Amino acid sequence: MDDPLVCVVDDDDAVRLSMSLLIETLGLPVQSFSSALEVLSDEEVLRQAHCLVLDVRMPGLSGVGLQERLGRLGHTLPIIFVSAHGDVPMVARAMREGAFDFLQKPFNEQTLLDRVQEAVQFAAAQRAARARLAEIQARIDSLTARESDVMAGMVAGRLNKQIAEGLGISIKTVEQHRARVMEKLQVDSLAELVRLVVGMGGAEASKNGQ
Amino acid sequence: MAAPQPQATPAPPPDAGLWRLALEASGDGVWDWHIASGHEYRSPLWGAMLGYSPDEAAGLEWRHLLHPEDRDEALRRLEACLHGATPAYEAEFRLLGKDGRYRWIQARGTVCERDAAGDPVRFVGTHRDVSVAHAEIENLRKSERLWRFALEGHGDARWDWSIDGGEIYISPSFRSIIGLCGNRPVRGNDIWPERLHPADLRRAMAVFDAHLRGREPIADVEFRLRCEDGAYRWVAVRGKVMERNAAGKALRMTGTVRDVHDRHLAVEREKRQAQELARAGRLIHMGEMATALAHELNQPLTAIRNFSGVVLRRLDAVGPLADPLREPLEMIAQQALRAGEIVHRVRGFVRKGRPVTVPVAIGSVVRSVVRFMQPDLGASNVRVVVDLAEGLPRVLADRVQLEQVLANLIRNAIDAMAALAGERVLRISARPGADGCVELAVADQGPGLAEAIRADPFLPFATTKPDGVGLGLPICRTIVENHGGRLWVEHSSPAGTTFCFTLPALAG
Numbered sequence: 001m002d003d004p005l006v007c008v009v010d011d012d013d014a015v016r017l018s019m020s021l022l023i024e025t026l027g028l029p030v031q032s033f034s035s036a037l038e039v040l041s042d043e044e045v046l047r048q049a050h051c052l053v054l055d056v057r058m059p060g061l062s063g064v065g066l067q068e069r070l071g072r073l074g075h076t077l078p079i080i081f082v083s084a085h086g087d088v089p090m091v092a093r094a095m096r097e098g099a100f101d102f103l104q105k106p107f108n109e110q111t112l113l114d115r116v117q118e119a120v121q122f123a124a125a126q127r128a129a130r131a132r133l134a135e136i137q138a139r140i141d142s143l144t145a146r147e148s149d150v151m152a153g154m155v156a157g158r159l160n161k162q163i164a165e166g167l168g169i170s171i172k173t174v175e176q177h178r179a180r181v182m183e184k185l186q187v188d189s190l191a192e193l194v195r196l197v198v199g200m201g202g203a204e205a206s207k208n209g210q
Numbered sequence: 211m212a213a214p215q216p217q218a219t220p221a222p223p224p225d226a227g228l229w230r231l232a233l234e235a236s237g238d239g240v241w242d243w244h245i246a247s248g249h250e251y252r253s254p255l256w257g258a259m260l261g262y263s264p265d266e267a268a269g270l271e272w273r274h275l276l277h278p279e280d281r282d283e284a285l286r287r288l289e290a291c292l293h294g295a296t297p298a299y300e301a302e303f304r305l306l307g308k309d310g311r312y313r314w315i316q317a318r319g320t321v322c323e324r325d326a327a328g329d330p331v332r333f334v335g336t337h338r339d340v341s342v343a344h345a346e347i348e349n350l351r352k353s354e355r356l357w358r359f360a361l362e363g364h365g366d367a368r369w370d371w372s373i374d375g376g377e378i379y380i381s382p383s384f385r386s387i388i389g390l391c392g393n394r395p396v397r398g399n400d401i402w403p404e405r406l407h408p409a410d411l412r413r414a415m416a417v418f419d420a421h422l423r424g425r426e427p428i429a430d431v432e433f434r435l436r437c438e439d440g441a442y443r444w445v446a447v448r449g450k451v452m453e454r455n456a457a458g459k460a461l462r463m464t465g466t467v468r469d470v471h472d473r474h475l476a477v478e479r480e481k482r483q484a485q486e487l488a489r490a491g492r493l494i495h496m497g498e499m500a501t502a503l504a505h506e507l508n509q510p511l512t513a514i515r516n517f518s519g520v521v522l523r524r525l526d527a528v529g530p531l532a533d534p535l536r537e538p539l540e541m542i543a544q545q546a547l548r549a550g551e552i553v554h555r556v557r558g559f560v561r562k563g564r565p566v567t568v569p570v571a572i573g574s575v576v577r578s579v580v581r582f583m584q585p586d587l588g589a590s591n592v593r594v595v596v597d598l599a600e601g602l603p604r605v606l607a608d609r610v611q612l613e614q615v616l617a618n619l620i621r622n623a624i625d626a627m628a629a630l631a632g633e634r635v636l637r638i639s640a641r642p643g644a645d646g647c648v649e650l651a652v653a654d655q656g657p658g659l660a661e662a663i664r665a666d667p668f669l670p671f672a673t674t675k676p677d678g679v680g681l682g683l684p685i686c687r688t689i690v691e692n693h694g695g696r697l698w699v700e701h702s703s704p705a706g707t708t709f710c711f712t713l714p715a716l717a718g
Contacts, residue, residue: 012509018516025523059666084508085501090691106512106550109519109543 004050004120008032009039009066010082011058015105019053019082022109023116036061040069049077050123051100051116056083056090064094071097076126078119082107136200139185147184150177154190155197238336241319245292245330259315259339261308277304277312284317291321292330299335314344350452366466369449371398373422373460387445387469389438407434407442414447422451422460429463432470444474484582502684504557511546511553518543567693569604569716570612572640572648579616580638590624590634597639603715605648607693612713615686615697619652619709622682625675626656626707647695647712655706659699667699686711 006028010016013034020030031049033039037060039046052070054063061069067079078100083090091102100122101115143151146167153163160178164171187193233240239256243249257267260275276284280303291299299319304312319335367384371377378398380390388405390396406414410433421429429449434442449465522539525532580587580594587594605612620636627634636654643649659667660674668683683697690697690711697711 012513014513015509015516018513018520021520022516022523025520059669082512084505084512104554105508106515106546108547109516113519 003029003048004124005045005048006030006051006053006116006120007039007045007049008053009034009036009058009063010053010055011035012055015055019112022113023053026113026117028116028120035059036063036066040066046070046075046077050127051119052077052079053112053116054079054081056081056094057085064090064097067094067097067099078122080112080115080119082112133200136185136196140197140200142184143181147177147181150174151181151185151193151197154178154181155194233336236336238338240336241334243333245333256337259337260305260313266308272305275306277306280304291319292333294321294328299333302340313339314341316340366468368464368466369401370462370464371449372462373398374462384467387437387443387467388435391438401435405436407436410434418449421449422463424451424454424458429465432474443469443471446470480581483578500557501688504553507553508550511550515543515546515550518546567606567608570607570609571604572602572650572713573598575607575609575612576616576638576640576650579613579620582613583617583620586621586624587636590628592624592627592634592636595635595637597637599639599641602640602642602648603717605713606716607713608689611689611693615689615711616650616652618682618686622709623652623654623656623707626654629657630655642715643712646715646717648715649710649712651700651708651710653701653706653708658704658707659702664702668697 006023008016008019008023008030009032010019011034016032016034020032023030031045033042036054036058039052040061054066056063063081063083070077070079079094079098080100081091081094081102082105083102084105094102100119103112103115140148140151146169149167150163153166158166160171160174164174167174182188182193185193185196187196234253234255237255239259240251240253241256242251252264252267254264254267257264257270260267262270273281273285284301284303287296287301288299290296297320299317301317303315303317305315307313316338317335318338319333321330321333323330323332325331367387368379368381369384370379376397376399378396378401380396380401385391388401402418403411403415414431414433417426417431418429420426427450429447432444432446435445436442446468447465449463451460451463453462454460518539522536522543525536525539576596576598580596616638620638623636627636634655636652638650638652640648640650658664662674663669668687687697690713694714695712697709700708700710702708
């Protein structure tokens, strides 16, 4: 698993350094940037970042502008905005765009640390869920076409006899496929299998559909 | 020289001594007519005023020199005196001079000798050249005719004031301005000073007085007159004295009056708007100053608070030894937040003047700002091209603040083109933008943004102007963002700079 990197973006040197040192006290790796465009061009950082602490108003690309660009690129990492301005319309806009939080400078540093931790946990959970989904999908993808058909019947609650009739194969063959499906999807019971597949989005998740 | 001319006056009358000398010395021409003999003595001046030498004058038949228009009247008066119908002969007529031009002559005379039957024997008198006076009178008449013509042609209301008698004639349109019904005669005093607004009284009367005393060629003044309903209306009055007596005292004055009430109110309104704009400018200036200051202070305060926090957390690793440091450090952290609170409150206080947004037509705002700034634009030789898209929706805006933004961008554009040779064009355009916005653009032909501010032209206190504070653009951006719009540099090159901003359009 990647390090839960925190990115700090602020054009004010002292503010940037102080926020970085502060967040490092949480034991988290921090990378800091003085402009939004630098972040945008660093793919490695964007891949590892679990949280973005972002100044709203900066020369060049603003914090809110960066938020929009990241959104368009499909990045979902949580963003905590910090601003020395009380721009109410900008706060509203940032929150509408899905900001994790908005802090008015100067802020209680503990609040920032709490929110950063929550954001990192949120991002980690998000990543874990995504990874698990990807893994399950990989298991489903490993089924043969016939096994996939049998699995669809199992999830739909059909008996072996019904599945055999539907697919025009023997009950014995169905039983063999069933065992393979349980083995490949690493489940011990039918209930567990149903939960797994439904969690992936139901029957649609099966390899070739019905 | 009273040397008699032998041909026409063979024998000067014996009593032609002293009185004739006296008369001739007065500058008049003298004639002395012996009716029975038909001889007539004419003094040298008599001929000189017509351009003749004494010799030539002696042989003239003066009746033939009379202007045809004056002949009958002149001769009638002469006959009347000869026959005793009038004791004295008095006439004014034109006589043809040697140069072919007529001279105005004032003639006076009397029969100084009659025979026993009462018939006239000797008739003496004088001729005086009054051409100059006549020309003056004629000029006066002409100017009065012109004056009247000018007045009546202009459609202004008229007045004609007999200063001595006190009556004033006021035309029907004058009456209607002050709401006076009927034809009731009016006296001058009833109009001025009676109806003058107390605040205008002194000024108006001073203008009249200066003209009446002949110090000014015309009286021309605007003041408020009280109407019949008690309300005051602004009028423009022009007048001129038409007659003066010999002592120069004005006898009659005539002139015009024009209702300028609406124009006056419009001018007043514009003046008030300009003042409001300036006042709003100062307020916004202060607000932006506070905002900029807040930003500049909040950054180091944030750093102080954060650094204190960092140290406090690192002290945890030191253990109990660090305890005496903890409390003062916590105080530092606390004070940083307190200072932030104060800054925040100050800004909130200054920002009380929230924009008052109403539906506003962009076109009218653009035009009114261009009008306000016309003196500056004209002085800098900048031509403004306004290009508004058809059927633009109205926007929700604080009109004064919006004017402030436009005025600021226009002022920057004027400054940007200061070094440009030849024609300078400033283009202001408006068109429907994305997301239900109206997009405005102010484009100049200047050399582009200066290097110093190109990276962030909206940075407070960054300026390239020698007397600038560097708050113009930050103010504009604050205003536009408070309206829910955006302000940005669309384009900047050595051929010009374009600033754009959006304002949310009013749906429907």
